[in-house]
Amino acid sequence: MFRPRIGLEIHIRLLTSSKVFCPCPVRYGDEPNSLVCPVCLGYPGSLPVLNGEALRMACLLAHALNCSIAPDLRFDRKHYFYPDMPKNYQITQVSAPLGRDGSLELETGGGKTVSIRQLHLEEDAGKMIHRGNRTLLDYNRAGSPLVEIVTAPELETGEEAELLLRSLRRIVRYLGVCDGNMEEGSMRCDANVSMSPRGVEHSPGAEAPSGDPPGRKVEIKNLNSSRFVRLALDYETSRQREILRRGGRVAGETRLWNEAAGVTEAMRDKGESSDYRNVPETDLPPFPLDPEYLEGVKRQLVELPSPRKRRLVRDYGLSGDAADFLTEEKDVADFFERAAALGADPRTAASWLRSEVRRILNRENLSLGESPLTEKRLVELLGLVREGGIGGGIARKTLEEVFRTGRDPAEIVRERGWEPITRRDALLPVVEKILAAHPKAARELREGKDRALDFLTGMALKETAGRADPGLVKALISDVLKEGRG
Amino acid sequence: MRLIMGKPEKGKPYHIYVEETEKRIGAFREFDPARLRGESAGEGPLSGLPLAVQENIAVRGFRQGCGSRMLEGFVSPVTATAVRRLQDRGAVVAGTTKMEEFGLLRLFPDGVSGKEGGPERENPPGGACSPRDDDHPVGGAASAVAAGMAAVALASDGEGEVRRDAAACGVYGLRPSWGVVSRRGLASVSPSLETVGVVAGTAARVREVFRIIRGRDDGDPCSRDHPADAGPGGRRIGTYRISIEPSGEEAWRAALDSLGRRGFSVREAPPPMMEHWVPVYQALAAAETASSLARFDGVRFGRRSGGAEDPESLVRRARGEGFGIEVKLRILLGTHILRPPWRELFHDRAVSQRAAIRRAFDEYFGEVDMVLLPVSPPSALGGRDGDDHLPGWRNKDRFNLAAALAGLPALSFPVTTGGGRPVGLQLMGPPFGEERLFEAAEALAEDFPPASPPGLGRDWR
Incomplete structure (x- = not known):
């Protein structure tokens, strides 16, 4: 009666050697706060300078996902206060994402194709580490380049979502733009789940029908492996279906996947505003993506x-x-x-x-x-x-x-000396030795039990450390037995 | 080669002069003769010339306080590109100068805002205009130049600070076309409106310095080269009949006469969309300020408040204690107009009106080559004449805002008549029109020679 509508938001960490707006190296596992500079720490007077390699990789991925590419590269500031975000705004693309209206073919699962709503380039935040009653901050990751990919809510099962991630993982690895490792956070995934009454179709991109739909959109976070994506979405779709079946309503909320319990749980409301007060990033002028450049990038595409x-x-x-x-x-x-x-x-x-x-x-x-x-x-x-x-x-x-x-x-x-032994005179003594050593098997073979032939052949191979030609061994065994010598 | 440490045969060494003068003026946030003594001036056209840098422009090893408690003790790890370019030509950073908090002119009376951040009120000896008479401080950059403590100063111009302060102190102040001077190292509060400007005692010096600092910088993606063909050109000047302070009326007429005598054609041609300048500026500047100042949270640098229980309260405290009232008001305003339902009403409209203002100026500068306007002085903003509402104050400031909205160059210059105080007027041109502004200002200087600063300053002419 209800059909799940699942959309994914996937963050891809690009494999550039330096950060997206400054020359600091992108590396993991270094001494905390050793890969930082005034730009990625948001010091007064610092200005972002776009990394061409990050742009190339993002364009390559946009091509691979069949996106139409914006005529200009434009960035926006998305504001929210959080200590791991150096400027308390993220440089991202809101008003004009790099890629739109793409598609991704699931490799199995009946050749289903999922629409990509948008693909854009942005910067990563740092990491907050809680140690007892202390909070530590590591900004090594701050400013690392990310591509965010938003799919249309066209997936229906956890399995399809898992397939999509696997397909995307292959693609980014083929292109060499990301190592695709979800466990290490190179690919991160959030999901939106809602239910629509069967038979009611929406145009792609439309929200659930207005007028208090039975299924509000639920966002699920903390999906750090493709298996968890499948498990969490299967859990969530059945949870929502059950609520609707009993005539209830699904609350629009954010839920976290609890790996240990195998359930999704409502996230404690942080009172976080979803209003990001976006403004154009005027420190970065619009950058025209001329067709020649894009063609050059396209030529780097490999067969997917x-x-x-x-x-x-x-x-x-x-x-x-x-x-x-x-x-x-x-x-x-x-x-x-x-x-x-x-x-x-x-x-x-x-x-x-x-x-x-x-x-x-x-x-x-x-x-x-x-x-x-x-x-x-x-x-x-x-x-x-x-x-x-x-x-x-x-x-x-x-x-x-x-x-x-x-x-x-x-x-x-x-x-x-592992060449095969193919000479009769070299193999004959071996065969004779084997028949002599296994009189019971030889007798059985004479009585017509063919299984014994395999056994004896195997023993001959063992005797020659695998070098004997098995066909020749069999022929010899038969010959010897016929001659009545065995 | 001019030596920054002075010429004993001419009297006091430079640093002694500055130490004594600075006691009366209070222009510098940080001035360190000991450090200066260790500096050896490089070769170049500016060799040994003392440079003052406003404290929101980065100079490695100097505090970059931005006039704010928020950045108390923050020492910059980098040097701004504009400063670096002058150092490469031999200039020596004498010190950093005081400013209003983040350069934001207080629109509220002092009783509300407190007085931290501004320099002392002593009249700079070089300027006949006395900031002491006003209830508003003048930025230290112009004071330092006017008092002969620096040959040149770099300061930011968002809403007219460079021109306003230069006018108040009787010196020259240039706000370059937007993007022509790298902003790398400038702690911008409104990136699309703000530039690094130049203050000096003569138009020739301003031009010399401007030519050195301008041009593409890989560290600022918005920076661009000055087009090669943007030489002087055009002598058609538009004006707008306005009533200014009585003391300014005479200077205004004298300037018009002088320009006419010196081959410029002056005609009445009001610049476009004047009624929109204030609201559009106010909306955009507030939105950009709220965004750009978000990074000041006491977490990574600057003021760290004690006693915070969690990250959120740490940020709240740092911002609560670190920012002054004017900054907070603008952040509040900017935050609100970026949210529905105000966003569409104010911010988005301001964005489209700004585009209209730019287009209108493009057209306007087809008819005239420059426009002559008054510089809105700080005294215009006193809120003393019954205009006790914010738009009223701001409205008097409007002549300084158009250049920011349309990215235009504007040069303020002093006009002295009959032994009175110099009055600051400004010429504004189309983008990259700096050279024609210098040409007109130099012509005017024939009739109104700028006052010589005291001290060793005249050696730097």
Whole structure:
């Protein structure tokens, strides 16, 4: 009877080397208040100077989200007194956000596309740390560049919200504008939840219908992982649905996600005014974003995860899951495509990347780019398997050695003497030894129990440390038994 | 090379002269001869020239008090670009000068506002106009120049401070076109209205200094280069028939005569939209002031109040104790007109009217090249003649406001007639029209030579 309308406000911390309006470095974990200057501390007489790198990244993201871009870059001052905010106003974009009317395609979930209402550039605040009865302030973060993205309330479930965040995370990482880490606050999310009666559609951007709607907008904060976003929104939508089902009304309020209890809770009212008394930031003149500049930025766009995934399925015959895995990180997808171009069988390469390579990377806590495994080495390894006849076990050992030593697979195989044993005369003594050692299995095989053949083959492989050609071993076992020697 | 520490053969060394004079004038917030002695003047056209800097403009190592208790003891870690450019040409910062709190002229009688912040009332010896006679203080920058304690002063001009104080002290004061002089280092209260201005004893010195400090500064995104083609040009001067103080009437007529004799064509041409100047200025300045002064909260710098229980009370106390009544009134006004329902009525209308004023001035300066206006003196704002409501006082101040609203350059200059006190008049031109203002002022100086400051000042001419 009621349909949830969920909109997200997402803050993206840009990966610039310096702050958005001053040259202080953007770094985390330094000595508190060591990365500050008169500008980011709001000293009298200090003036903001826009960081071109932050602008470039924001424009890139606006392009990637299909936003229309404002003709001029304009900033406003949004006022509220809070000690972590050096000037007691935030320089942000209210009247003319950098991007409007964009869209974001959810990567799974039926290809749903969510409208982006606006995208704008702004500065972050510092951090307030409470220690007993003391309040400490660290302004290292103050003035770090943020992009805020506001979606239309077109999401209906926690799962969709989680998907949106995952999709956005991939995009910002592809573009290299943010590391996408929600736990560390590189991506922060607030959500708006309201209920509209089913069948009543609103034009995008419209508020709930006037005349005391049953569902007032509830804002939910403290959603610092995409899982919490899903859990909190599922909780909140069912809470609101339950209130409405019983004929009640949902109060418009701000609620916090309580991670421990798994519920949302009304936030203590701080009497905070939502009237920010915005004024134009006259310290920063309107900056025309000329088409040439924007075209230059657009040329830096890379193929985004969703279209790339579709292309990988189409061009390489991969499964959706495999393509999904490969496109999660741009590095991995790039690696995969380079390997395929060097002649690797796409499905085999994808499967190695998804299983063995990922396992080692996770264990060593490395990214593909940092690892000694180059696409050339992977192609060489796959070639050894396909053409050189080395077995899976040897191949896995070789991969481990590549990671350990940073040497080429063929060299490792050669030096370790791991080439496959393919000569009959070399394998025959091994087979004879195995049959002699396992008379029970040999008897069973003679009696027609095929399972015994696998067992004996396995023992032969073990005996040769994986080097024996399994096909040849099987043929030899049959031959020996037929000849009645076993 | 002129040596700042004086020429013994001519009498007292500079710092002795200043120490003695300063006891009577009280222009400086901070003047430190010991520090000066250690300064060696750099080479350049201003080598050794003592520079006074108003205390809301940053000079590294000097207190940047802005005339406010809020910033008691705050020492600036940086030097303003305009100051730096003069230092690079050899000028030496002699000290910082007193000002009204954040440069905001008190619109309420002293009984309400208290007197902290302004300099003493002694008549600067160089100026025939005596601020002591008025109930309003003159900024220390103009006093220091008039008394021969500094060759040049930098001060801010938002609502006319530079021109008003220069006029009161019988010296020259320039408010440059908005954006032409970097505001980096100026503690602006109304960024879109305020500029760094120049005070000096002659128009030539003002021009010399202006040419050094102007131009694009990477530290101020609003700063821009003065266009190369903005030389002197045009001799058509518009005026507006107004009744000014009787003492000013004679000077006004003498100035018109002089300009006519010296080849300027003067005609009656009232500047546009005068009735809007005061309300539009009042609304915009209040809104910007409320915004810009938000950063003063006692948390990171400046006055820290004791006994606060929580961050909110810390901020409340610091602002309650640190700001004077005029500042508080403007913050209240600015805060209110940025909120519904007043926002639309006052602020938003003021924004669009300001745009209309700018357009009207564009048109106006197609017909004339400059406009001659009185400088509204501080005495106009006394609230003594029955005008005991705020718009009434402000209205008398209106001639100083148009330049701020439209970003125009304006130069105030002294006119002395018959041995009386100099009267300050101002010429206002289109954006970047500074050179034509200097040209007219220099022509006028032929007829009204500016008084020589006492002390060592005449060496700096």
